[in-house]
Amino acid sequence: MKFATQELDFLIKEKKKTVFISEKQQKNTAPRVLYGRYFDRTGIYNIFPEEIKEEGEVLGEVLSVNAKPVKEGFCAVVTEEGLAFFCDGQPITYEAYSLYQSIFSRNKGxxxxxxxxxxxxxxxxxxxxxxxxxxxxxxxxxxxxxxxxxxxxxxxxxxxxxxxxxxxxxxxxxxxxxxxxxxxxxxxxxxxxxxxxxxxxxxxxxxxxxxxxxxxxxxxxxxxxxxxxxxxxxxxxxxxxxxxxxxxxxxxxxxxxxxxxxxxxxxxxxxxxxxxxxxxxxxxxxxxxxxxxxxxxxxxxxxxxxxxxxxxxxxxxxxxxxxxxxxxxxxxxxxxxxxxxxxxxxxxxxxxxxxxxxxxxxxxxxxxxxxxxxxxxxxxxxxxxxxxxxxxxxxx
Ligand SMILES: [Zn+2]
Incomplete structure (x- = not known):
């Protein structure tokens, strides 16, 4: 079976992208560059904690309130609930975690x-x-x-x-x-x-x-x-x-x-x-x-x-x-x-x-x-x- 080019584009865009980010960073609305890793095969953007941001690659920027998401690539826009994320101008979901609790959750008890x-x-x-x-x-x-x-x-x-x-x-x-x-x-x-x-x-x-x-x-x-x-x-x-x-x-x-x-x-x-x-x-x-x-x-x-x-x-x-x-x-x-x-x-x-x-x-x-x-x-x-x-x- 062969796909027409448009169909391929559609399939790639359909892959659900997700952002992993700490609660603290998601609430931080200061304009800044976001660092981390993007994994193409999972569609996950892992935003690194501030303390180790230099370990990551530049993923995109935090744009000011009401700014238009960039047409190509990844960015975050400031909203009343903190940051919202976009890829190629389309909104994508995020999962915010409590960094410390998540890291040590399996040591509990x-x-x-x-x-x-x-x-x-x-x-x-x-x-x-x-x-x-x-x-x-x-x-x-x-x-x-x-x-x-x-x-x-x-x-x-x-x-x-x-x-x-x-x-x-x-x-x-x-x-x-x-x-x-x-x-x-x-x-x-x-x-x-x-x-x-x-x-x-x-x-x-x-x-x-x-x-x-x-x-x-x-x-x-x-x-x-x-x-x-x-x-x-x-x-x-x-x-x-x-x-x-x-x-x-x-x-x-x-x-x-x-x-x-x-x-x-x-x-x-x-x-x-x-x-x-x-x-x-x-x-x-x-x-x-x-x-x-x-x-x-x-x-x-x-x-x-x-x-x-x-x-x-x-x-x-x-x-x-x-x-x-x-x-x-x-x-x-x-x-x-x-x-x-x-x-x-x-x-x-x-x-x-x-x-x-x-x-x-x-x-x-x-x-x-x-x-x-x-x-x-x-x-x-x-x-x-x-x-x-x-x-x-x-x-x-
Ligand atoms: Zn001794």
Whole structure:
């Protein structure tokens, strides 16, 4: 069957076009350019929220009251009920949504959106682990992030990172910030493109709120985590570290919650820490040495990294909600401070160290850490002494 040209035109015009727009934007009658994406196969104009408008293409303009819609293309005209939309001069329907409620509607009954919006996460490292942790926590509704990482996103990062080709060449902190805002445009993101040791103290002072902040260590060396836990104790913030063993055949998660009399990361895994010899033997995995080819240690494929990271994220959600009576913890009651997780118990991947695991995907629940006399962190001091004696402005 063949269509005459006029019939084709008619069919194309008949495809019902719709606008998705937030209630706030639909009520905003200020003249402006509307940004977003149009999807030809669905006929949907998705107007992006103001906070991320630069992510979109120019769709059309908001014309003043009583203006005539443009003959070709998309535009909005101001009416008494807010904006009305037109395509090629013809009116089209819109669906206005409450942005925040719509984004988090599927978390309802599990996570309190308002509670999560007050939570703050300091992310030390925005690589494969940090980017996944940040994305997942943004999906949970965490309201503020401080992203710390000095690196630039490169092509070799793409097989494990949450960001894609459109961000290659960008700072990892900026690339990740963009992705977080595309999940929740209301999220507040502060970035520092350096290492934690160099961050200005006032940046942390402004960001950290006692009892609402979690530091997540995703760096690839223990020294950084020792330092991070020391800083988190200073701010009376919780700390969680996610680390990997060779080729990510296994990994380890450590957490510290202030005010609970817990040993810190330094006690457990710092130099001379009290974890068993075996766990310490994996120390080398954290070294970031370059070999003769100039290649950095590669900690395994995305699926293996993500399995371990996801367990860390579940703990992070529990820790962030620890003071919320309504919240039912997933793991925090059962997983001790130090957890080892394996991806595989096959020695061809993990070497002889895998003998500590009985089966693949095993999660340890019984490793207990103790205080270490040599620990220089303030983990054993009373809260009042913390601020005076141990880590002061000069140390950060
Ligand atoms: Zn300690």
């Amino acid at each position: 599990i996570l309190e959106t308002n509670v999560m919006a007050e939570k703050k996460v300091v992310l030390l490292g925005c690589g494969s682990v940090g980017s996944l942790a940040a994305m997942e926590l943004a999906r949970c509704g965490v309201g503020s992030f401080l992203l710390i990482d000095p690196d630039i996103l490169e092509y070799h990062n793409l097989c494990r990172h949450q960001c894609g080709i459109e961000d290659v060449g960008n700072l990892k902190v900026d690339a990740l910030s963009r992705k977080l805002k595309c999940i929740n445009p209301a999220v507040k993101v502060v970035t520092f493109d350096g290492i934690l040791q160099n961050i200005p103290k006032d940046m942390l002072d402004k960001f950290c709120v006692e009892g609402a902040t979690l530091f997540i260590g995703c760096a690839d060396n223990r020294a950084a985590d020792v330092y991070a836990n020391r800083i988190s104790i200073y701010y009376q913030a919780a700390f969680l570290s996610i680390g990997f063993w060779e080729r990510a055949y296994a990994g380890e998660i450590f957490y510290h919650i202030p005010g609970k009399g817990m040993p810190c990361y330094s006690c457990a895994l710092g130099d001379g820490g009290n974890i068993s010899e075996r766990a310490q033997a994996s120390h080398h995995v954290y070294s970031n040495q370059e070999d003769t080819e100039g290649l950095k240690f590669e900690p395994g494929i995305s699926a293996d990294i993500n399995y371990i990271t996801t367990i860390g994220i579940k703990l992070a959600i529990d820790i962030l909600n620890a003071s919320n009576q309504e919240y039912i913890p997933r793991l925090l009651r059962d997983l001790k401070q130090y957890t080892i997780i394996c991806n595989t118990s096959n020695p061809q991947i993990g070497g002889e160290m895998v003998e500590i695991f009985s089966y693949p995907l095993q999660v340890s629940t019984s490793l207990v850490v103790g205080f270490n006399d040599k620990c220089k962190n303030a983990c054993r001091l009373e809260e009042g002494e913390l601020h005076g004696n141990h880590i002061g402005a000069g140390n950060i």
